[in-house]
Amino acid sequence: MKKYNIAVVGASGMVGGELLHLLETRKFPAGEFYAFNSGRKPAAVRFCGRSYPCAAPTLAALKKADIAFFVSTDEVSGRFARRLAAAGTWCVDDSSRFRLAPGVPLVIPEVNGGELSASRKLIAGPNCTLTGAAVALAGVRRKFGVTELRLATYQAVSGAGRSAMVRLEEELRAYLKNGAAPALKGGFPRPIAFNLFPQVGGFDAEGNSAEENKVEGELKKIWGDKKIKISTTAVRVPVLRGHSLAAWFKTARPCSLAALKKELGRTPGLKFSARAQAYPTPLENGLRTEVVYAGRLRRAKTAANEFQLWIVSDNLYKGAALNSVQIAERIIRL
Ligand SMILES: NC(=O)c1ccc[n+]([C@@H]2O[C@H](COP(=O)([O-])OP(=O)(O)OC[C@H]3O[C@@H](n4cnc5c(N)ncnc54)[C@H](OP(=O)(O)O)[C@@H]3O)[C@@H](O)[C@H]2O)c1
Incomplete structure (x- = not known):
């Protein structure tokens, strides 16, 4: 089975922790794994039995991933997600930065999963309340x-x-x-x-x-x-x-x-x-x-x-x- 290199920006946060747990328990076919946080203080996260140090994200580091999950801040998503998607990495963004942007699908799979397409590599997830x-x-x-x-x-x-x-x-x-x-x-x-x-x-x-x-x-x-x-x-x-x-x-x-x-x-x-x-x-x-x-x-x-x-x-x-x-x-x- 093909494996996908994964980046999680905000891996040390609340949503980041749950994301890692779900990727693991749902047996997502993960290859290499890269963890990012603000870089303000040393932090490490555990994924699939290994400890990964977190670092501040750079575009070059993010480009190693096939799929990047953005679970940090609007500012960080704004800084990287569009450029990264244009370079060919799937970007799944949980911040509010691109949710209403034209051309960016805002997706809940069981509601409007048909919006997903191979040509739109930047995808937003909605606000948790709605x-x-x-x-x-x-x-x-x-x-x-x-x-x-x-x-x-x-x-x-x-x-x-x-x-x-x-x-x-x-x-x-x-x-x-x-x-x-x-x-x-x-x-x-x-x-x-x-x-x-x-x-x-x-x-x-x-x-x-x-x-x-x-x-x-x-x-x-x-x-x-x-x-x-x-x-x-x-x-x-x-x-x-x-x-x-x-x-x-x-x-x-x-x-x-x-x-x-x-x-x-x-x-x-x-x-x-x-x-x-x-x-x-x-x-x-x-x-x-x-x-x-x-x-x-x-x-x-x-x-x-x-x-x-x-x-x-x-x-x-x-x-x-x-x-x-x-x-x-x-x-x-x-
Ligand atoms: N909480 C929810 O219910 C929920 C629901 C839907 C969407 N969201 C969205 O998910 C995102 C994360 O929310 P959260 O609740 O997990 O927040 P959180 O617990 O405060 O975690 C924020 C994460 O972002 C990292 N971060 C902050 N500034 C950064 C920077 N400049 N560069 C890289 N990483 C940075 C933090 O790293 P440090 O540990 O180094 O500070 C931490 O890992 C937000 O965009 C939020 O709007 C949250």
Whole structure:
């Protein structure tokens, strides 16, 4: 079997660690392996039983790879990914740098895997928050059409990287010891222990957060639907891992609950529970899980043809590392 040389830029990070684990456990045909980080402090990662030192990336070093995974920062992806792809290396980018760039496919394999082609070597993976909605509603959208979508998000701190997880743990310990949140040290805009806040990223002139705008723009691109109306309130919650969504969606054509349940039951990448009590939670369904979970389907009381659904997915797996590995598994078959 052909083997592929792999580079991971951001190998020492949260998503990088999960990516290495998945490449190994899913038996990706990896040849040589190259690990990159910021180079600011010595670090090594383990992959397939060996330890690899991390180094700061250079274009020359990255060119040794057949496939490069970018799981670091927008700036790093911007600096290397286009030039590297032009030189013939597949680039799977998990940053937001190229997600809305024309000509760059933004891909969730089970939703729009057909966008992958041998000639487009730079591929973006979407924001971890919208992945759950994109997967869960893909089949419903195809069968009945979706004209409007409202989302309230409940986003885990790991969506903001390793330092945010450490931050939550530190705040919780300090709160339990002293009865108050410690002073903020940058990072989150408000205390997160025993708290939540409706701000993920900065605000635009209309008062929408960066995350809310990403959800709208990226979902429209993935679903290939510029007309769908999407409105989101993105909220950071004191959960370590697993993003949850409360979704309200309006279908274009009338449909029964039974028909919706049938569609959700056969949507690729989704595990749907029709029983009300069998709803997913981040603790039970958001840790190293490979599918998106949904439950609590019901008619909304606000409009005809409007329905409600509760969705949970692992932001570090399907929202990031797993999606990237699934993209790589597809491109080596092109
Ligand atoms: N967390 C999620 O749920 C999620 C979901 C979807 C997409 N993403 C995207 O995935 C990427 C990584 O997120 P994360 O949560 O894993 O963050 P993280 O835990 O903070 O890790 C960031 C990684 O990037 C490396 N890095 C930072 N600056 C660099 C530089 N100048 N050159 C090379 N490497 C550099 C870091 O290396 P050092 O250890 O040396 O600092 C570290 O390995 C981001 O683009 C994020 O938007 C994250």
